[in-house]
Amino acid sequence: MKCMRFITLLVAFISFHSVYASDSSYTSLTWKNSVWSSGQYVGDLSEWVYFGKGKATVAEYRAPKSSFSFSTAFRENEDGSTELESIVGAVRIGNGYIKLETGGAEGQLYNPDPTNPLILPEDKTFQTQLNTLAIGWPWRAGSGVKYGLAWVNLVQPAEIDLTYYSVLADAGYVGAPTWAESAVDPEFSNHIVGYWLDIDSLSSFMNGQGTFYSSPTVTDSFIRGFALDIEAVVGYYFSNPGLDLEPILRDAYGLNYEYVESTGLAWNISYKLAYNLVYKLAESNSIGLQLGVEGRAIQVLMEFSEDQQVQSKDQAIGKIGIGDNASYQWGPYVRLAWEF
Amino acid sequence: MILSTILNLRSIALICLCLLLSACEGEIDTNEDAPGSTPSPEQQNLNNNDSFLNAYRVSNLPFTLNDSLSTTDTVDYFVVQLQANHYRQYSFALRNLTGDADIELINAYLNRESWSDNEGTDDELIEYWRDYFDPDDNIVFLKISNRSDSEISYTMEIN
Numbered sequence: 483m484k485c486m487r488f489i490t491l492l493v494a495f496i497s498f499h500s501v502y503a504s505d506s507s508y509t510s511l512t513w514k515n516s517v518w519s520s521g522q523y524v525g526d527l528s529e530w531v532y533f534g535k536g537k538a539t540v541a542e543y544r545a546p547k548s549s550f551s552f553s554t555a556f557r558e559n560e561d562g563s564t565e566l567e568s569i570v571g572a573v574r575i576g577n578g579y580i581k582l583e584t585g586g587a588e589g590q591l592y593n594p595d596p597t598n599p600l601i602l603p604e605d606k607t608f609q610t611q612l613n614t615l616a617i618g619w620p621w622r623a624g625s626g627v628k629y630g631l632a633w634v635n636l637v638q639p640a641e642i643d644l645t646y647y648s649v650l651a652d653a654g655y656v657g658a659p660t661w662a663e664s665a666v667d668p669e670f671s672n673h674i675v676g677y678w679l680d681i682d683s684l685s686s687f688m689n690g691q692g693t694f695y696s697s698p699t700v701t702d703s704f705i706r707g708f709a710l711d712i713e714a715v716v717g718y719y720f721s722n723p724g725l726d727l728e729p730i731l732r733d734a735y736g737l738n739y740e741y742v743e744s745t746g747l748a749w750n751i752s753y754k755l756a757y758n759l760v761y762k763l764a765e766s767n768s769i770g771l772q773l774g775v776e777g778r779a780i781q782v783l784m785e786f787s788e789d790q791q792v793q794s795k796d797q798a799i800g801k802i803g804i805g806d807n808a809s810y811q812w813g814p815y816v817r818l819a820w821e822f
Numbered sequence: 823m824i825l826s827t828i829l830n831l832r833s834i835a836l837i838c839l840c841l842l843l844s845a846c847e848g849e850i851d852t853n854e855d856a857p858g859s860t861p862s863p864e865q866q867n868l869n870n871n872d873s874f875l876n877a878y879r880v881s882n883l884p885f886t887l888n889d890s891l892s893t894t895d896t897v898d899y900f901v902v903q904l905q906a907n908h909y910r911q912y913s914f915a916l917r918n919l920t921g922d923a924d925i926e927l928i929n930a931y932l933n934r935e936s937w938s939d940n941e942g943t944d945d946e947l948i949e950y951w952r953d954y955f956d957p958d959d960n961i962v963f964l965k966i967s968n969r970s971d972s973e974i975s976y977t978m979e980i981n
Contacts, residue, residue, distance in 0.1 A: 593933050596929055596931065596933040596935065597929075597931055597933075597958070598931060598933075599931040599932060600931070600932070600933070601932060602932075602933075643850075645850040645851075645852055646852060647852060647853060647856045647860065657863065657865055657877070657879055657901050657903070657959070657961055658863055658874065658875060658901075659874050659930055659931070659932050659963070660930050660931050660932075660958065662931070662932060732873070732875075733873040733874055733875065734873070734874045734875065734932060735861065735874075735875055736861030736862075736863070736873070736875040736876075737861060742848075742850070785848055786848075787848030788848050789848050789849045789850075789851065790848065790849075790850050790851070791850065791851035791852070791853040791856075792850070792851065792852055792853040792856050793853070793856065793857075794856050794857055794858035795856045795857070795858045795859055795860045796858055796859065796860060796861050797856070797858075799850050801848075801850060
């Protein structure tokens with residue numbers, strides 16, 4: 483809670499400072515379910531991945547003209563405890579722009595089907611992480627569109643496909659565990675390095691400019707309409723396993739385990755689609771209400787690996803299945819914002 | 823509008839490209855002609871039953887066994903042959919403990935069905951109702967873990 487007070491004070495300080503900077507800036511509070519909740523986390527892995535219910539409150543400050551923004555999300559868990567879920571900061575340096583994001587949450591693995599042979603680690607808790615570093619430039623002044631390069635690192639559970647010597651896979655041993663076709667690595671690290679595109683609708687919407695990502699209608703003191711923010715990274719994909727499956731497979735089947743690295747192409751996209759209602763109090767003062775849906779998806783699209791085969795009868799090969807680990811997070815939110 | 827058109831065209835092109843490329847994936851072959859030999863389970867050796875593979879096989883019930891665990895040999899595994907098509911309750915107990923130990927019941931698919939983790943030398947007991955039949959060869963695994971910092975002995979009873 484001390485940290486939350488500090489962040490709130492920091493946002494208030496920045497807001498106060500921006501008044502003297504004569505730069506239109508926006509401070510907002512957002513209420514939503516945490517994106518790291520079971521209901522919000524969908525995709526291939528949601529069958530085994532569980533998060534506690536959590537409400538998130540996001541405090542954000544944005545100054546579009548100077549490309550400065552700072553956002554913190556606090557998660558309030560069911561037991562009443564509060565923790566910092568994510569921090570996002572962005573700043574303009576010269577003609578460039580740097581954005582940093584870090585966050586994550588605790589989760590737990592669970593196999594709801596006890597007759598599904600699936601290898602899970604003994605410790606079934608895990609810590610997700612999402613880290614983003616982007617460096618870019620504005621596409622056109624005032625457009626809110628930026629492009630550049632980015633690195634995305636997402637640590638989350640992943641399904642590892644297992645392949646064995648065919649006779650073993652068909653027959654197994656008498657009195658031995660059923661052959662599992664896959665294992666879950668709870669803290670598998672995915673990396674994407676590539677092209678970055680960021681579309682921020684705030685400036686164009688508040689200036690009444692209609693674009694495909696901003697459709698404001700201005701009447702008297704009101705501005706209303708839909709706006710869409712998109713951030714996408716498309717590029718080279720590589721990964722690092724977080725769980726050593728070697729002792730688990732040796733213990734279960736007496737097999738030597740080998741992990742095959744996966745590289746390829748992947749993309750990460752996040753979006754906010756919202757309906758905005760803004761009331762202009764004065765020349766540069768306004769308050770707004772935003773009702774929206776936000777989401778995020780990460781998906782590996784293509785793999786560079788070559789075909790391989792099991793090299794001996796006591797070998798098991800593990801590899802992530804391209805396209806099998808797509809994850810999506812989404813959920814509605816309510817935001818109250820004010821402009822100074 | 824120009825940006826919109828360009829972005830839309832690029833997006834469509836990118837999606838089409840991704841759909842085409844998504845078919846590219848390195849396959850892992852099971853290899854019917856793999857050399858070497860397959861691992862051999864050793865299921866009747868109480869001195870080497872520290873993995874699922876080498877779990878000591880219990881074929882006839884009721885079954886009673888006195889055994890021990892040390893600070894280096896911290897787990898014992900047993901594979902228990904249940905009666906096929908016979909719905910009944912089984913009990914798995916650890917008694918006469920000289921230190922803290924826990925017991926887990928794990929099914930043939932490596933999923934934990936139940937466990938008992940009482941403190942100290944209190945008895946451990948799992949009661950398991952077998953109410954389904956599926957192709958699991960009618961086996962379950964028992965994992966006994968030493969939770970103390972010294973050698974302990976136990977009596978295992980399966981009924």
